[in-house]
Amino acid sequence: MVDSFPRQINFERSVDRALSAADPDVDEAEEGQARYSCSARELAVVPVVRQIWTMPLLVVLTGPIAAGKNTVADALAKRLTDRGKTVVVADVDDVAAMVSTPGAAQAGLRFAAHEAHGALVGQWMRSGVDYVVVVGPIYTEEEQAALTCALPDDAVALWAVIDATVAVTFARAQADPSRGLSREPDFHHAAHRRFRDLLPAIPADHAFNSEEMAAEQIATAIEATIGAL
Numbered sequence: 001m002v003d004s005f006p007r008q009i010n011f012e013r014s015v016d017r018a019l020s021a022a023d024p025d026v027d028e029a030e031e032g033q034a035r036y037s038c039s040a041r042e043l044a045v046v047p048v049v050r051q052i053w054t055m056p057l058l059v060v061l062t063g064p065i066a067a068g069k070n071t072v073a074d075a076l077a078k079r080l081t082d083r084g085k086t087v088v089v090a091d092v093d094d095v096a097a098m099v100s101t102p103g104a105a106q107a108g109l110r111f112a113a114h115e116a117h118g119a120l121v122g123q124w125m126r127s128g129v130d131y132v133v134v135v136g137p138i139y140t141e142e143e144q145a146a147l148t149c150a151l152p153d154d155a156v157a158l159w160a161v162i163d164a165t166v167a168v169t170f171a172r173a174q175a176d177p178s179r180g181l182s183r184e185p186d187f188h189h190a191a192h193r194r195f196r197d198l199l200p201a202i203p204a205d206h207a208f209n210s211e212e213m214a215a216e217q218i219a220t221a222i223e224a225t226i227g228a229l
């Protein structure tokens with residue numbers, strides 16, 4: 001069973017960082033402005049938030065193979081586009097699939113695919129879209145850095161883990177004839193173990209158990225979180 005464990009949201013870290021950089025005296029000023037309905041600290045947030053919101057919000061969906069990341073990404077994208085938002089969905093595997101036969105892994109280009117994906121996402125984060133939804137096995141610190149190092153300064157990211165037990169993910173993979181490697185027991189279990197071992201180092205703001213929540217429910221919960229930011 002997987003708990004839902006909200007952790008510190010990166011957005012809050014970004015605002016705090018920007019606030020302290022913007023005005024070191026803001027706490028003192030706040031004292032003198034207490035009679036106004038907006039404190040100096042709240043007023044100082046306005047330009048910071050405006051600066052942050054001129055760029056897309058990044059939503060990162062990671063988790064084990066067949067946990068439901070792509071299904072949730074599609075459901076979230078549909079919900080957002082139904083509200084008139086523009087959404088880019090960028091899956092690491094789609095970039096890895098650009099390496100022709102025998103493929104990225106055999107050619108030793110799996111990590112290069114993460115770096116190319118990071119560069120691509122970095123460019124989309126400088127475009128006029130409203131949301132960039134990233135999907136992929138972004139587990140290690142190096143895989144995380146391949147994504148985050150190309151982001152604009154002050155990019156705001158919400159990280160969500162979509163999780164399920166290996167018994168369930170393996171059954172799902174087995175049931176999908178369009179899958180290749182991930183239907184093989186040894187590969188699937190080793191990849192799942194890698195995720196499980198690295199999970200504590202993933203900067204997850206939320207984790208969702210796709211055995212307990214339908215994809216639509218998970219997408220709704222993520223949409224509510226980003227709506228509240």
Ligand SMILES: Nc1ncnc2c1ncn2[C@@H]1O[C@H](COP(=O)(O)OS(=O)(=O)O)[C@@H](OP(=O)(O)O)[C@H]1O
Nearest residue numbers: 064065066093105110137178179180181182183191
């Ligand atoms: N080398 C390597 N290391 C780690 N993870 C890997 C690797 N190769 C494939 N994958 C993950 O396996 C999923 C895709 O497998 P498939 O069976 O659908 O296709 S394929 O055989 O890779 O073409 C897909 O995960 P999901 O998107 O979660 O299903 C890939 O991220």
Ligand SMILES: Nc1ncnc2c1ncn2[C@@H]1O[C@H](COP(=O)(O)OP(=O)(O)O)[C@@H](O)[C@H]1O
Nearest residue numbers: 065066067068069070071072172210213214215
């Ligand atoms: N709650 C759920 N959320 C997302 N996918 C689910 C859920 N329950 C079952 N699934 C199924 O799991 C399978 C794997 O989903 P997929 O999105 O391809 O996983 P991933 O992208 O993590 O490899 C799909 O057949 C999907 O319909």
